Amino acid sequence: MQKRGYGALRRVPGFAQLYVSLLLGRLGGAMLAITLILFVLARYHSPQLAGFTAFLAIFPGLVVSPIAGALLDRRGRVRFITLDYLVATGSVLLIAGLAARNTLPAPLLLVIVGVSSLTNPLSNTGLRSLFPIVVPRELWERANALDSSGYLISSLVGAPLAGALISLVGAEWTLAFTAALFAISAVAIFGLHDPSQKSATGRSILGDAWSGLVYVWRSATLRGLAITLSTLNVGWGILEIAIPVLVLSRLHQGPAAVGSLWGLMGVGGLAATLVSGRFKTEGRERQLMLGSIVIEAVALVAVPFAQSYWVVAAVMVVVGISNGPFDIGMFTLRQRRTDPAWFGRAFAVSMSLNFVGMPIGSALAGSLIGLSLNVALWAAVAFTVIAGVFLLLTIPRGEEEGAASLRSGRSQTAQPDQPAH
Numbered sequence: 042m043q044k045r046g047y048g049a050l051r052r053v054p055g056f057a058q059l060y061v062s063l064l065l066g067r068l069g070g071a072m073l074a075i076t077l078i079l080f081v082l083a084r085y086h087s088p089q090l091a092g093f094t095a096f097l098a099i100f101p102g103l104v105v106s107p108i109a110g111a112l113l114d115r116r117g118r119v120r121f122i123t124l125d126y127l128v129a130t131g132s133v134l135l136i137a138g139l140a141a142r143n144t145l146p147a148p149l150l151l152v153i154v155g156v157s158s159l160t161n162p163l164s165n166t167g168l169r170s171l172f173p174i175v176v177p178r179e180l181w182e183r184a185n186a187l188d189s190s191g192y193l194i195s196s197l198v199g200a201p202l203a204g205a206l207i208s209l210v211g212a213e214w215t216l217a218f219t220a221a222l223f224a225i226s227a228v229a230i231f232g233l234h235d236p237s238q239k240s241a242t243g244r245s246i247l248g249d250a251w252s253g254l255v256y257v258w259r260s261a262t263l264r265g266l267a268i269t270l271s272t273l274n275v276g277w278g279i280l281e282i283a284i285p286v287l288v289l290s291r292l293h294q295g296p297a298a299v300g301s302l303w304g305l306m307g308v309g310g311l312a313a314t315l316v317s318g319r320f321k322t323e324g325r326e327r328q329l330m331l332g333s334i335v336i337e338a339v340a341l342v343a344v345p346f347a348q349s350y351w352v353v354a355a356v357m358v359v360v361g362i363s364n365g366p367f368d369i370g371m372f373t374l375r376q377r378r379t380d381p382a383w384f385g386r387a388f389a390v391s392m393s394l395n396f397v398g399m400p401i402g403s404a405l406a407g408s409l410i411g412l413s414l415n416v417a418l419w420a421a422v423a424f425t426v427i428a429g430v431f432l433l434l435t436i437p438r439g440e441e442e443g444a445a446s447l448r449s450g451r452s453q454t455a456q457p458d459q460p461a462h
Contacts (some may be wrong), residue, residue, distance in 0.1 A: 050183055055175055055233055060187060062230035063168050066126060067191045069222035071199030073133060074098070075303065076219060077154070078285055079204070079296050080140070080212040085147055089407030092282045096404040097154045102161035103393040103400070109162035110389025111249035118167040118385070119235040125164040126227035130220045132157035137216035166389040173376050173384065174236055181373055189314045189368035193361065197307030204300025253386030262378040263391045265435030266371065269428050270395035273334065276341075276424035278402020279409065283417040284344075284353070286410055292350050305354050306361035313365025326370035327436055333367035334429040336360075338422060345418040374436075398424075 050056050077098065081091040102109075113121060132153055139145035169188065176184040206215040257263040284302060288294045340359040347353050379387045402424070409417035 049180055050176065050187065053176055053180070055236070056184075058229065058233050059168070059171060059175060060191070062122070062126075062226045062233075063188070063191050064194060065222050065229060066164060066168075066226040067195035068199045069129065069219050069226065071192075071195035071303070072203040072215070072219045072222070073129075074281070075200045075203045075285075075300055076207060076212055076215050078282065079207055079299065080216070081150075082285065082289070083212065083296075084140070087407075088282060088286055088410045090147055091285075092403045092405070092407035094151060094154055095278070095281060096400040097151055098158050098400075099161070099396065099403075100158070100400040101155050102158040102165075103397050105159055106162035106166065106389045106393035107250035107253045107386070108246055109160075110166055110253050110386040111246050112385075113163070113167050113170060113389065114383075114385035115246070115249065117235045118171055119230060119233050121163040122167040123227045123231050125160040125167075126223045126230075128157055128160045129223040130227065133216050133220040133223065137213045137220065140216070141213040162389055162393065166385065166392055169392065170384040170388045171236075173381070181376060182369060185369055185372040185376075186314050188372065189365065190311050192368075193307040193310040193314060193364075195307070196303045196361075197311060198304070200300040200303030200307075201297065202300065204295075204297040207296045249386060253383070253390045256383055256387050257390040257394065260378065260387075261435075261437050262374065263387065265432070265437065266375060266391060267394035268435045269330075269432045270371070271398040272424055272431055273428035274396055274398030275402040275405070276398075276421040276428070278399040278404075279406045279417050279421040279424070280341075281399070281403055282406035283410060283414060283421065286414060287344070287347070287353065287418070288350065291414065292347075292353070294350055298350060302354060302357050306357040306364075309358040309361030310364045311361075313362040314368060326374040327432065327438065329366040329370035330374075330436075331429060331432055333363040333365075333370075334425060334432065336363040338425040338429065341418075341422045341425060345415045345422075 074095070077094055078091050081087065081094050085091075109121070136145065136150065136153055139149070172184050172188055173181060203215055203219075206218060257267065285299045288299050288302065289296075292298075337360050340356045340363070343352060343356050347356075375388070375391060379391075402421075405420075406417055409420055
């Protein structure tokens with residue numbers, strides 16, 4: 042019998058190279074996210090500006106993600122992933138250099154961050170849509186566990202490392218180190234054989250981008266995931282700003298303590314993800330996701346009352362543990378109910394719609410914190426609860442017709458212009 046453990050992934054051609062690039066890129070992304078927020082709070086003393094910076098680091102890329110998905114399906118993935126890493130390297134070095142010379146006014150910072158975010162979907166979607174192409178179907182749970190663990194490892198290492206480096210050498214050198222990680226990620230994936238099947242639909246790039254939007258809208262599963270995840274991520278966008286403010290102002294800790302919280306979340310999540318990835322999830326994805334949301338909501342209730350750093354730390358560990366099965370359930374559900382011919386376009390749109398709540402929450406956080414820090418924290422709890430309700434109401438229990446046809450071997454990939462439903 043063929044072994045289907047994590048060791049089997051080592052024998053998949055190109056997987057190790059793909060995963061190294063993914064890990065280094067996500068480590069850079071985790072460091073950049075926390076470094077930008079702490080940098081803005083320290084230099085400009087404005088939670089509102091920190092929230093808007095986090096918004097621009099994500100939202101422009103989400104807007105153009107359907108075009109990115111069309112490019113990935115038409116032209117392959119590796120070259121575009123490399124391009125995004127190079128853009129990230131240049132933009133982060135530019136911010137670091139200007140900040141070191143004290144020639145970085147807030148408007149210029151926002152422009153650089155916003156422009157550099159435009160290529161983000163190329164690597165985010167490119168990497169995630171490569172996984173089900175490179176990896177055999179019977180290993181998807183294992184690969185998805187490692188995919189999810191990439192985020193968790195980056196939180197475990199990246200956020201604490203960023204906080205420690207800021208305390209030791211300052212934000213400018215921390216940004217330069219982050220830029221180096223993006224550069225190494227580009228080198229790591231540059232020579233990877235691209236197994237993507239390039240599809241020429243006869244339409245323009247914009248036409249293909251529009252078809253991706255239509256595909257996701259007509260898929261009840263992808264539409265339900267978008268409603269659920271975007272709502273859940275509004276809460277996380279708020280927490281991305283509110284927790285650093287809580288730690289720095291109310292709990293009187295330093296930048297290293299802020300980074301350590303995200304690291305603790307990574308510790309819990311990594312263990313839960315690797316365990317969850319060893320089990321088949323088919324038919325149980327919704328239950329896994331709902332249970333995770335309930336645990337997360339209950340844990341977050343403790344944060345507004347926290348008067349000790351360790352209470353917040355315990356909450357982050359619990360939230361990390363709950364995220365493991367959630368990610369495995371969500372990733373495999375999306376893969377099983379999406380036609381492979383649409384992986385680039387559908388994943389680009391789906392991931393962006395799922396994530397759109399994050400920048401909205403970050404932008405909203407500044408105003409909520411202006412009213413009260415506790416108002417912001419309770420708002421995050423409320424959005425988490427609402428997301429659980431949306432999951433039950435919008436994500437179908439059973440497979441849709443198009444997804445079922447894939448399982449029976451009657452894939453509609455020969456007709457990529459028509460959404461599979």
